[in-house]
Amino acid sequence: MMLIECPWCGPRDQSEFRCGGEAHIVRPTDSEGMSDAEWADYVFMRKNPKGIHHERWFHAHGCRRWFNMTRDTVSDRILAVYKVGETSPVGDGAAAEAGAEASK
C-alpha cells in the first residue's frame, strides 16, 4: 500500500485515496468539429505506460481534493505530487532519470 503525500494533508495511506486515471487530458471545447475517431480518442483511449505515468488522484476519505501524481508504474515509486493546473516537476525523460537515481 502506497504512502501518498497529499498536497493538502501530507502523507496518508493509499486506502484514503482513489485513482482517477491519466492526468492532463483536456476536454475539447470544439467537439462539434471533431471526427468520431478524434472524439473517441479523447473519451476512451488512455496511456498504460510501463514506467512514468502522470495521473489524477482524489483524496476521497480526506480533504476531497483532486491532485496530480507522477508515478513509476513498475516500482510504484512516487516521483512527484502536484496540484491541479500545474505541470509535473518531472518530465517523462527527467522522471526516468530520477527513478533510476532513486532506486540506487
Added chain:
Amino acid sequence: MSGQPFRLDGGGRIDRSRTVRFTFDGAACEGHPGDTLSSALLAGGRHLIARSFKYHRPRGILAGGVEDPNALVQVVTRADLSEPNKRAGQVEIYNGLKVRSQNRWPSLDFDIGAWTDRLSALFPAGFYYKTFKWPAAAWMTYERIIRRSAGQGRAPTGPDPDRYEHRHAHCDVLVAGGGPAGIAAALAAGRAGARVILAGEQGELGGSLLDEPADGRRIEGQPAADWLAAALAELAALDNVRVLARTTVSAYYDHNFLVLLERVTDHLAPADRTAALPRQRLWKLRARRVVLATGAVERPLVFPDNDRPGILLAGSMRRYLNRYAVAPGRRVALFTSNDTAYRTALDLIAAGVTVGAVVDTRPAPDGPLARQVRDAGVAVMGGSTVVRTSGRRRIDGIEVMRLAADGRSVEPGLSTQIGCDALAVSGGWNPLIGLHAQARGRPVYDPDTGAFLPGEPVAAERSAGGCRGTLSLGGALAEGFVAGADAARDAGCAGAVPPKPPIVAEEAEAPPRVLWRLPGRHGRPGRAFVDYQSDVTDKDLKLALREGYRSVEHVKRYTTAGMGVDQGKIGNVNVLGVVADALGVPVPEIGVTTFRQPYTPVTFGAIAGRGPGRFLDPVRTTPMHAWHAANGAEFENVGQWKRAWFYRRDGESMARAVNREVAAARAGAGILDASTLGKIDVRGPDAATFLDRVYTNMFSTLKVGRARYGFMLGEDGMVMDDGVTARLADDHFHMTTTTGGAASVLTWLESWLQTEWPELKVYLTSVTEQWAVMSLCGPMSRQILAPLTEGIDFDGDAFPFMSFRDGTVAGVPARVFRISFTGELSYEVNVPAAYGLAVWQALMAAGRPHGLTPYGTEAMHVLRAEKGFIIVGQETDGTVTPIDLGMDWIVSKKKDFIGRRSLFRSDTVRTDRKQLVGLLTDEPGHVLEEGAQLIDEATVPRPPVAMRGHVTSSYHSPNLGRSIALALVEDGRARMGGRIYAALADRTVPATIVSPVFYDPEGKRQDG
C-alpha cells in the same frame, strides 16, 4: 519420566518442575512448559505424526519450525471448532491441549488411503487432470471423492468465538526476526534512539542462540544464553524499543507497509485466556526502514526414501537436542553436504547419544568440525551417499555407497548398512528471502552454496545474518549491528553510534558441496521427495519437463510443488535445482517462482479483525425507520440504506401487500419515505452555468421556485444518473440524485469542478442526511396535506406542477415540492431530518380518515413502471442513451454538455439500437422474469439465437389487472404492435411490443 523416554536428564530451556498434559489423536502425552508440540512428541518418542497429502505416506517431524512440510496438525477446541494446518513447531503446549493428526483414516498408524502409495506409479503428476477430464460433468462427482482422500485438515464448522484486533502503528526501524542478527539490529537501532519494533516469530526470542548448548559458542566470552539474556534486558529497558514475541512479519507491501500477525493468547490454556486480550492481533505498520533478519532454513538432501519418520534436518535435530533436551533417537546417523551436521554430531555425542556415522557427499571432509567428530571416534564417510533407507513407520537403517566423482551415480562395490533410529540430513541452507522478494527485491543465485541470496533492495530495507546467507554466529551478529545502526541513521536518527560487533569464538565451516538429485543404487533410482508436503518427487518434475513444461512457474503448477501450506520454504530450491539439473542449465536460467504474501498463513479472523457481523458495513437508516419497523415493514437493502420494501398487514403475502399499496396510492393516498434520495446543495455565482454543463437539459433558464427533471450522462453519452433539481435562488440549487448514485455523483461533479473548470465558482455540499423526505401521492394527497400546512397556497395555479414552496407542515419548517414519480397528484415534503419522524406521524394521523397508506419501494417500482418512468440502473446499464429511452426532449440542442458529442457517434445514431418499449404478455397473469432474453422465434431455434433485447422491469399491475413489463428491444419503437418472445428454460412466452406508458398516457392524473 515414563511419558518422555527421549527427554535428556539435563540441559534445555524447558521447566522440568512442571508437567504439561495434552492429547494427540486421543492418546495421553506430556511435556514441560517451554515445549512445542513437536518437541513434546519427540520427547515421547513419537516421530510418525502425519500422513502425506497424496500418497498417505507416514511422515514425521522434519524441521524445527514453521517451515516443516510434514508436521501439520489440527488443534481442536470444540467439536465444531478446530484449526487445521497448525505447524507443530509453532504450537506451544498447554494443559488440556487437544491435537489431531490430519489426512488419515481410520488412524494415523493404520491408514487405508496408503493404498495410493502402493500404486504410486499410477498417480504421476497431472494424474487428476488427465484421468478425470471426461466426461466434464462427472468432475463434480470425482472431485468430492478426491478431495476427501487428498486433503490437509478440516475447516471448522462452527462460528469463530474469538476476538481479533487490528492495530495501526509507525516506527523508524522494523526488525523482522528475533534471532542473533535481529537482536543485534534492534540493539544498534535502539541505542541510536530510533523507534524500533522487533518482531520475533517464536514464544522466546533468540533464534539460533537458543539452540546453543551451555558449552557451545561463546559471545564476548559468555555463553550464548547469557549474552542473549543481557541483550533482551537492555532492549526491555529502552523505551523506544517494542519487542513483539510470537509475531510474524507476514507481508511486505509498497512503501514499507508491513503486516504483522501477533498470536496473543494461542499459547495459553483456554482457561488462562482473559477476555481482555484478543486471540490475535494484526499489526498494520508503516516503517521508515526495515531490517530483515529472518534467518535461513535448512535444505534436505534429495535421496531415495528420504521421507521416513525419524529423518530430521540436522540443524533442527540440534535444536531439539539443545533447546528442548530431546534425544532424536538412541542411535543416530547423519548425512550431509556441509559442516552443519558435524555440530549436531558433536552435541549428540556430548549428550550421550550414539552416533553411527556421518555420511558426507564431499570427497574429503576435513574442516575443524569434521576433525573433532573423527577425533571422537565416529566414522566419517566422505564421498558417500545414502542410496536407501528402511523402516516402515520410522527409519531403522540406511545403506551407504561411494559416490562417483561427478556425484551423479554411485561407484561399483558393496554398500555399507548402518542401523539407526534417526537420521540427520543437511543439504545446505536456504536464506529466507521471502520478505525481500515480496518487497520486489530480486534473488541472486550463489552457485557455491546453491542458495538464493537477497539482491539489491528496491524498498528501504536491508538484510542481515542468515537471510543474507551469513551462517556464522559472529557474522550474523556483526551484520545485525551494522544493519541496525545504518537503518537508524537512514531513518533520520542522529544518535547513531558506530557499533562494535561482539567477538564470537567459533569454528570456521568448510565449504559445502552442491548436488541436487543424489543417486540410488545402479538402475534403481528409488523415490526421492523434493516437496514433501505436496508429495512431489524428482520423477514428477522430470515428467513435467518431458511433457513440455519449461517455465518453472508451469512446472510448479503442474506438479503442485511448493503450493502447500509451507509454500515450499524447504522444497522450492531443491525443485529449482532438480529441474535445472534435468535440463542441463545453470539454476539461475530457469528463474525462481514468485514469493507472495503472506509468509505464513494468516487466520481469517485476524484479517477480519473487529469487522465481521454488524460492523462489516455501516447501515444507514432514515429518520422514520423505527416507524416502518413498528408497522410491519420488511426492508430492502439499497446500497447501505435500509428502505421499507413493503408493509405486511395481518400476515398477508408480499404480493397482496404490494397490490394493496399500489391500489391505495392511485385510489386514495399513499406515502413513501424518500429520504434516501441523494441531495446535493449546489451554490455559487456559476451554479447555473455548471448545471448546464453536467445536465443534458437547460437549467440556467429555470426560474426560482421551479424544479426540473434532468439527466446526467457520462462523456460516452450513456445515462449515468437522473433526478429533479430545484432553483432556490439565482445562485442556489437543490439537486437530487438516485439513492445509489449520491456519493458517486458528488465525486463526479467535484472532479469536473476541481480539474476541468476550476474557474467556475460553485460549491457542492452533500445534504442527503440533512433532510427527511416523504412523498405523498394520490388524489386525496392535497386534502391531507393542506390542513397541516401553513404559508403555502395549494389552490390550482398557485402551486403548479414542477415547483416548490416553503412553509410549515405540522408546525415544522418545510419545503414542499410538487413533483411526481407515480403519475398521481403528489407532494414531496422535505423537513429537517430531526423532525422527520414527527412530521411523518402527523401526516399519518391526518391521513387516517382518508385511508392514507404507507407504501414501500416495491409498490413505488410498480407505480412508476405503470407510467413508464425509468430507473437508472434498471432500465439503463451504461449502454443506454437518452434517445434509446425515447427521451429526446430532455436533450438540449442549444448548448454543450458532458456526453453530448457522443450522442452523434456513428454507433449512437444507429436507428436499430435497443430502445425502451413496453411488453404485454399474451397471458395477462404471466409476470416475465426480469433479465429474460427476448427473441423473434416462438420456439427456440438451434443456437446461436439472435437476442433482440431483454426485460428490464416486470410486475403485476393491480391498476391494469394484468402483468406489465419494460424492455430494451432492438429497433423497438419501429416494432410497436409486433410480436416478441421471452425465452425461458423450457418454453417461450409470447408478448406484444407496446408503448412503455401503460397507465394514464395523457398524464391527466398528476394535477389531481
